[in-house]
Amino acid sequence: MNPFPIEEDPVSVPPVSAYQRAIAAFESIARADRPQSWLTVRSREDVLVDAKAVDERVRAGERLPLAGTLVAIQEHPVAAQRLVQSGAVILGIADAAGLAASPVLDVVDAATCWSLPAECRGVVAVRPTRGLVPGPGEVTVLARNIDIGQHAAAALTGRDDTDPASRAWPASVRFSAGEHPRIAVPRQRERAGLPQPAQAGFSATVDTLRATGAVVEEISLTAGVRRWRGQPATTLDGFDALVLPLEGTTPALADLVGTLDVAAVAFSDRDAADAAVVTRAFDDQIAIDVVGQLSGIQADTPYPDTGVELAVFGAYLRGQPLNDRLAEVGARFTGFVETAPYYRMVALPGSPPQPGILRAAEGGGPLLAERWVVSEAGLGHFLAGLPAPMTLGSIDLAGGATATGLLCDPVAAAEGTDITAYGCWRAYLRYLSTRRADVPGPRPASG
Numbered sequence: 001m002n003p004f005p006i007e008e009d010p011v012s013v014p015p016v017s018a019y020q021r022a023i024a025a026f027e028s029i030a031r032a033d034r035p036q037s038w039l040t041v042r043s044r045e046d047v048l049v050d051a052k053a054v055d056e057r058v059r060a061g062e063r064l065p066l067a068g069t070l071v072a073i074q075e076h077p078v079a080a081q082r083l084v085q086s087g088a089v090i091l092g093i094a095d096a097a098g099l100a101a102s103p104v105l106d107v108v109d110a111a112t113c114w115s116l117p118a119e120c121r122g123v124v125a126v127r128p129t130r131g132l133v134p135g136p137g138e139v140t141v142l143a144r145n146i147d148i149g150q151h152a153a154a155a156l157t158g159r160d161d162t163d164p165a166s167r168a169w170p171a172s173v174r175f176s177a178g179e180h181p182r183i184a185v186p187r188q189r190e191r192a193g194l195p196q197p198a199q200a201g202f203s204a205t206v207d208t209l210r211a212t213g214a215v216v217e218e219i220s221l222t223a224g225v226r227r228w229r230g231q232p233a234t235t236l237d238g239f240d241a242l243v244l245p246l247e248g249t250t251p252a253l254a255d256l257v258g259t260l261d262v263a264a265v266a267f268s269d270r271d272a273a274d275a276a277v278v279t280r281a282f283d284d285q286i287a288i289d290v291v292g293q294l295s296g297i298q299a300d301t302p303y304p305d306t307g308v309e310l311a312v313f314g315a316y317l318r319g320q321p322l323n324d325r326l327a328e329v330g331a332r333f334t335g336f337v338e339t340a341p342y343y344r345m346v347a348l349p350g351s352p353p354q355p356g357i358l359r360a361a362e363g364g365g366p367l368l369a370e371r372w373v374v375s376e377a378g379l380g381h382f383l384a385g386l387p388a389p390m391t392l393g394s395i396d397l398a399g400g401a402t403a404t405g406l407l408c409d410p411v412a413a414a415e416g417t418d419i420t421a422y423g424c425w426r427a428y429l430r431y432l433s434t435r436r437a438d439v440p441g442p443r444p445a446s447g
Contacts, residue, residue, distance in 0.1 A: 018068035038098030131167035134160035174330025201273025329378030346416030356408025368424035
């Protein structure tokens with residue numbers, strides 16, 4: 001699943017400061033007489049000092065993905081340090097068992113615990129691939145929504161030299177499963193034990209998945225898990241994700257993440273039905289995308305912090321004939337980008353229709369491209385299948401940045417028709433679709 005990037009609000013609204021959010025949290029605690037039973041709140045003075053420090057960093061120009069986010073954590077020095085570096089304010093210390101039993105986030109935006117919750121109650125639970133978050137146990141991030149959960153998990157992720165079991169993103173990490181991911185769900189008879197409301201809720205979730213473009217197939221969960229445990233390389237059998245009810249299946253979600261090398265996200269969809277998405281190790285972003293589609297909330301950046309930016313044109317654009325080549329390597333659409341004003345675009349002969357892009361000494365202009373992110377290994381695979389006369393090279397972008405992009409051999413480009421004036425390939429295709437050949441009109445009737 002490859003959701004569209006979130007469009008920025010054209011109206012600039014000043015964000016609420018970390019200090020203001022911390023004050024509001026303490027006021028909420030005071031009104032409730034006591035905080036949640038699982039939360040031990042730090043001193044008001046310490047929290048407000050930390051919040052002021054975040055506001056000062058923001059004013060100094062730091063880009064903090066968790067600026068002002070209020071969090072509760074277990075005693076975990078590495079996690080605390082990483083969250084604070086990302087701009088989070090630690091409101092207190094969480095009791096993991098109490099939090100998992102009652103995952104209600106009234107005064108914090110996110111919390112960490114060692115286990116998945118038995119129910120979501122509107123909270124999203126992100127369980128990263130084993131080892132991505134270093135520490136003594138497998139960390140689950142509970143958050144108000146998938147956007148906050150993803151950013152908090154990203155802040156916690158990264159190798160730690162003191163933890164030999166910690167892992168980094170592989171060079172072949174996938175950033176997306178494309179527009180039509182293959183999703184497995186347990187067979188109807190394996191969901192028969194669900195209470196009727198949960199059964200109806202999960203059926204609605206499956207219908208929503210199909211409506212978003214996913215290809216959904218029923219599988220025998222029991223047989224599948226038995227096979228995956230015996231042969232880990234077969235996990236999910238070519239499916240991009242497994243979606244199952246949070247309760248009422250055998251094995252349960254906790255058993256799956258405890259015995260298989262997988263990532264998981266538990267959530268409540270728009271119909272308040274609790275479900276979970278399970279993916280292969282390091283396919284965390286795919287699980288996040290599925291939850292984003294079902295909950296209606298998407299993060300604006302991918303979870304993996306690796307990857308190469310790729311600018312594409314022509315037949316590799318979304319909806320064009322060769323776009324599946326990008327889906328095959330797990331590339332992710334991240335928006336649009338404009339080149340510097342000294343590139344030419346020519347329409348090349350051949351099929352499918354394709355433009356050639358090349359740097360011009362004169363007669364060039366800015367060209368609109370799609371921006372994708374792809375893993376290093378994925379980019380190598382993409383390059384290996386790139387037909388002549390296309391090549392990969394560095395492209396200068398508007399504003400001074402550069403990106404790897406699709407270029408054309410200058411000799412082959414000389415055979416094409418210059419279409420630089422259109423500014424983008426889709427504009428040229430629209431011109432072709434509206435151009436009509438001169439056809440003689442009907443002859444007037446004789447006599």
